Amino acid sequence: MSLRAQLEARVNTWVMANYPQVGPGPWVRPCADARHGHFQTHFPMVAAKETGGNGREIANRLASECSPPPDWEKPEVAGGGFVNYRAMPRAVATALQELRRDPSLGVPKTTNPETIVVDFSSPNIAKSMHVGHIRSTLLGDTLARMLGRLGHRVIRINHLGDWGTQFGKLLLAYRAAGRPPIDPDHAIDQLEEFYKKGHQEAESDPAKMEKARAELAALQSGDPERIRDWKLFCQRSSDHFREIYRQLGVTFDLEKGESAYHEELPALVEELLHSKIASVSQGAVVVANPEISEEPFLIRKSDGAFLYGTTDLAALRSRIRDLKADRIIYVTDGRQQLHFRWLFNTAEKWGQHAELEHVWFGTILGPDRKPLKSRDGTPIKLSELLREAKERASVILREKRPDLSGNQLSEKAELLGIASLKYADQLPGRNLDYVFTWEKLLAFDGNTAPYILNAYVRTRSILRKACLTMTPNHPLMLEEPAEEELARQLLLYGDAVVLAASERKPHHLCGYLYAVAGMYHRFFEACPVLQAPSTALRDSRLTLVGLTGDILRDGLTLLGIRTLEEM
């Protein structure tokens, strides 16, 4: 149990015995300012407000009646009712040795495991992935990793856009060109060209627009030739996606596109009509709810076609019925908030029971502060972004490590480039918009992946020099402030992961790891390890160094970032 949890348990016991009406907390948190202590509770002030007592008096009672765990200093009362606690180095050392024996490094298992579907990334067939896809892909991947780590059963789903109206225009131009073979190496570029051509023609010529609609209708009614073309498009797109995901190290349990639900849509709409959840309005089928918005939720167009909301309803049902999901987390752009409110509200009326969450993130903007869009504008392709990331990393590597051979260099450059990109994207709070710049996404100084990786590499280097391949397990002696501070920080790891996972905000974990790396660098300056004054202290510090490395690696892994042994 972490230091905080030990103290929390005691404080909570006292609270439940004396102020059961105030609530269970948690009441203990780390002090924002180290001068006050290591941990604090402000419970007395809350209790005073709710019961009409005096905060200072309650704090005095709490401090005298509720003793902290063994090897802690006597609590101190401060302000209008703070109680401050300080663990003595021996208590820190004991807790850290416990952490050393815990394969999960202090990350607790949930007491309520759920089956959780995480729906993320969701690129469109016949289009290349661009910067607009990166946040969903990385955020979804990290959430899946963290929730899995906490003991949930996670199902990662890529809900591919493989059935939209864009296929009418694409088929139009592709067939007009005589259905040429698609070159696997430039498949996406070719397909985008066809789409662009079809789109332009259809927009400018009503007759062509009509033909595009007919193409779509033919595809959706199962015309064999069109189905064959469509399957080819999907195949080639899938190859493209797979390569991007390989580089990013992102995987899915299920790649199931919109087309998979096509056949059940007519019955679904009928069912909603029949149960009076939906109604006909202006020839279309809609779900109305003035509490959500004036305009209704459209599930069938007046021409009989279905919309993505219809497909989402079918997918949602399938995940609950077939995959037994207790919870579905959708990771998308914040502009879809209204859509998901409608979707969740409709699903609830329809009797689909699961916890439904829309985890949304801000838009990536262009230099003009307008969202990068795929139709107009010139979005940066993900493949290009990844290539640039590697390129920038290799420029820096060549300078720092002229000794490396070409192969070693490009391998490290790839890892470092991707790591920087992933970290930079996850560092800002997720509901902020941000303006895309190469400099920001591929920075190597300050609060970045290379900074944290550098700390990790230094831990590995010291272990190597001590002829160790893993963290040793020696008694800990925390003498210097720098090592004691680092030790206490390591004990907060579990809390950091729980916070990031439960808020669905990976940037909390970034902040934690950055603090660990900073404290380690300071420890590194202040405390010789291999040349420590005594063997016992050397052993203790080797253990601390090893644990620091273990936690940095573990945390980076949760963020989807690979580590390396030297850089």
Added chain:
RNA sequence: GCGCUGUUAGCUCAAUUGGAUAGAGCAUCUGACUUCGGAUCAGAAGGCUAGAGGUUCGAGUCCUCUACGGCGCACCA
């Protein structure tokens, strides 16, 4: 018009959800190396948290109003 969401140091962002003297990075300035890997560390400087009220022991955080942005509001996804 309605709804969602922002506004914190010159710039980019934090702040454990109402807790103590609001913290980092970048940029600027000053120091520390024949190093357990300097992709580092120590220090300086930088703030009326957009503005005005309110709630209370206590507000960047909550409520109201105002100003200025961004996004979304029926047959695209």
